[in-house]
Amino acid sequence: MVRRPVKQTEYLPPLSINDLPLSLECGQTKVSEALPSWADAAFPSPFMWSFCDVDSPDGIQSAGCMRRVRQTSIHVTNYFESYVSPNGTLVLYKRTASAWKDMGLVCWSHLDSSAVYSTYFGGSNERPKLLTYDSNIPFVGSGITVLSPLTQRITVRIGPQTGLKLMTKYRSNPEHTIVKWTKDGKRIPSNFPGHNDYLLKFPDFIRREHSGTYNLLVENGYDQVNFQFLVSVVGPPEVIRAPPPLLLVMEGENVTFSCQLDSFITESLEINGLPYQPNPTNFRTELRDQYPYLKDALIQPLQRNGHILTYSAYNLMFTPGSKIGPTHTVSLVGKNEYGLARVSTLVRVLPRINILNAPKDYSCTTDCLNSVSHTFDCVIDTDPYQSTYFVQTWELNGISVSKMTKDYQQSKFIKTEGTKLIITPVDDPSLTVLFRKVNVTCRWRIFYPHVTSRIADLDTRLLEPDMKVYDSHDDVKIHPLMTAALDLQVDHDPTPASANISWITAVIIGILVIIAIGVLTACLVMRFRGETYMLDREERALGNDPEKELREKEAFQTYERAEEPPLRGSRCSLNDDSAEIGSDGDGELDDYNLDPGKFNEEGSFIGEYATERHKGPSNRLPTLDRNYNPAV
Structure with a gap:
């Protein structure tokens, strides 16, 4: 040029x-x-x-x-x-x-x-x-002289650095001229860099929304002229709403997604780069020959609804020996005379969950005693899900264990270790009702890789479709296997081996305390009592040996009173004369002014035979003469 x-x-x-x-x-x-x-x-x-x-x-x-x-x-x-x-x-x-x-x-x-x-x-x-x-x-003249076409059609390609300007030429007295630019009857958008009485400058990057009818109205009091520009922005098809780059689905589920393209005339579908043929039978044969793991997949023709293209596939099942299953790449293509637009999505199919340890096998509905712990395990094969974000949680009657606060009494007896949930012994029998006829459920959820633990804690129903992949709660086949029943009962006959050592220690200490209190009480009481007269000791003091006398007797004989005068009364002191046997004074205490309460069971006068250490001032009554006869 x-x-x-x-x-x-x-x-x-x-x-x-x-x-x-x-x-x-x-x-x-x-x-x-x-x-x-x-x-x-x-x-x-x-x-x-x-x-x-x-x-x-x-x-x-x-x-x-x-x-x-x-x-x-x-x-x-x-x-x-x-x-x-x-x-x-x-x-x-x-x-x-x-x-x-x-x-x-x-x-x-x-x-x-x-x-x-x-x-x-x-x-x-x-x-x-x-x-x-x-x-x-x-300036000479009063009218408006038009020097450029009143109507212009301008076509511009979408893209950057176009430098598009709408230009007019006319002559009018500038002191009386009024101009007004409009787009589709409205004010010029604020993102336009500027305009003057003759020219309208477009943004550096032209977009499809810049298409429209632009007008410049020129008035000077005597005349008015309207310049019109029909602007069309052209270019290859534009992606208005793209499909997700990665789509995760579980085995056996259907997959459907769509995208929105603008300004495309024809559309086409590609599977792993292989163009979809109008004849589904021929296409399925060619697809099976090149990709055997897709032999069972039922891929539907591309559906068009205005600017929206929709892809669907069914029966996404794993074939024996296949590691990736019916995973495939889908490309949606829109074309026009200016080019094409292509969007691609990787459809990754995940295998069904393989349960290694099912919580159902740990159910306990009979003989579930509160005195022992109960363990539930939940293990699956997680190798196929390593590129995703997956999480395991436990629930008790539908309430997440991880969200149980101190307000839940059950939380005091629940702990988790790895994939296990353990219910510790419930010492208080009155709290056994907390675990009576309850369901312990293991919950596995699979999310997209970009999901964080904070988002995963939300209710799965609140998450967007591009976040959640799988929830065992929604799997009617897996959910029953993930639920264990527990009916805790009070242990009324605990075995001795399971006795609490602290309880035994407390009983022993209590017995020792009672014995110590008894001994101390006895010591305090005996401190103020008189000493008991011991006949055996007194006999030995007199030189007699009661045991020897018993050994010398041939055998035990019935006691018979000897034919001899009866002994004198023994109710007086042993050192003084006693009253005559059979007399009025024999055995009678009234005449002696003696208190019977001062005699013990052995006939000893209290205080008379106590040791010197315990003796007080002598209040002894005068003893009777051995020859005393009250009848005289």
């Missing part, structure tokens, strides 16, 4: 407001260089326009002007609101506030700085001068 013939120098008369807008060509354009409408409005121009500040008559020529530009380039925008089209045409709209200075004007390209395509000066060929602008000349 930049290789074009140089245009001879042109000489312009003095410029004024009545000459604007003014279009100036850059070199000699060719018909073959004509661009499509969308390119003409969107391509960035490779040409540049600059003023040259020439200070000598020799500089008023192309070479001199360009030489000055290379030294000091003065951009056109410093003095005019302007626009440069992709083919190099310069449009001067109106003067800026900068003070005017006579200069030359040159068109060149930053792609080839040695080339000069056009040069503009004032005066004439015979008498060349610098360009002049007379700001004192007033």
Whole structure:
């Protein structure tokens, strides 16, 4: 485009407001260089326009002007609101506030700085001068002069750095002119970088929503003109809503997902890169030959509903000896004349859960005593799920054990160790009811790899479909195996071997305390009692040996009173005379003023035979004479 013939120098008369807008060509354009409408409005121009500040008559020529530009380039925008089209045409709209200075004007390209395509000066060929602008000349006329088409159709490709601008040309008195830009009858969106009385600039990145009808309404009190631009943004199909890159499903489940594409004309489906054929039988045969593990999968034709494409597959079963099962990659493709859009999803099929230890096998409904612990185990083969996030939890009657706070009395007797749940002995029989006819359930859940433990703690029903994969609660075949029954009962006849050692120790200590208290009490009582008279000791003191006398007797004989005078009464002191036997005083205490309470069972007078250590002052009554006869 930049290789074009140089245009001879042109000489312009003095410029004024009545000459604007003014279009100036850059070199000699060719018909073959004509661009499509969308390119003409969107391509960035490779040409540049600059003023040259020439200070000598020799500089008023192309070479001199360009030489000055290379030294000091003065951009056109410093003095005019302007626009440069992709083919190099310069449009001067109106003067800026900068003070005017006579200069030359040159068109060149930053792609080839040695080339000069056009040069503009004032005066004439015979008498060349610098360009002049007379700001004192007033605008002539009252109407609006239209210099560009009232209706333009512009097509632009979607993408970045398009540089799209909507441009109009008209002449009107700027002091009385009012302009208004609109899009589809509404205000211009705020993300547009800017607009003026002649031009609307689009964002750097063109999107499909920029398509629409743009209008510029020009009014000056005498006339009004409406410029209309029909803008179409084109490009390859665009993905509005993509399917998930990874889709996890359990064996035996169906898979269905969809995506939304915009501006596609035709669509197609690929399985592991193999195009889906209109004839399902032929496609299934070819798919089975190349991918045997998909031989049982029933893949449905791609469904289209407007801009939405839907994929479905059924009977995703593992074949014997297959490690990955019916895992496959699905590609959805949309095409139009500008290109295509492709989205792919990996459908990974996970095998059914393989239970190694089922909690149901640990059920206890009879002879479940509260005096012993009860253990439940729940183990599955987790190797196929290593690339996922899976978690095991326990529940008691539907309540998660991990969420049981201190308000739950059951939590005091429940603990977990690895895959096991242990219910410790319930010492208090009244609390046995907490575990009477309860269900202990093991729960396995599988999530997508990006799920964290915090999210996994939420209710599975609240999670998005792209988070949860499997919940054993929802598996009607697995859930019964994951549930164990427990009916705890009070142990009324505990075995001695299971007796509590602390209880035995407490009993022994109690017995010792009682014995010690008894001994102490006896000591305190005996401290204030008289000493008991011991007949055996007194006999031995007199020289008699009762045991010897018993040994000398041949045998035990019935006692018979001897035919001898009876012994005198023995109720008096042994050291004094006793009363006559059979007399009124024999055995009678009343006449002696004696208190019978002072005699013990052995007939000893209390206090008379106590040791000197225990004797007090003697209150002994006078003893009777051995020959005393009360009848006399």
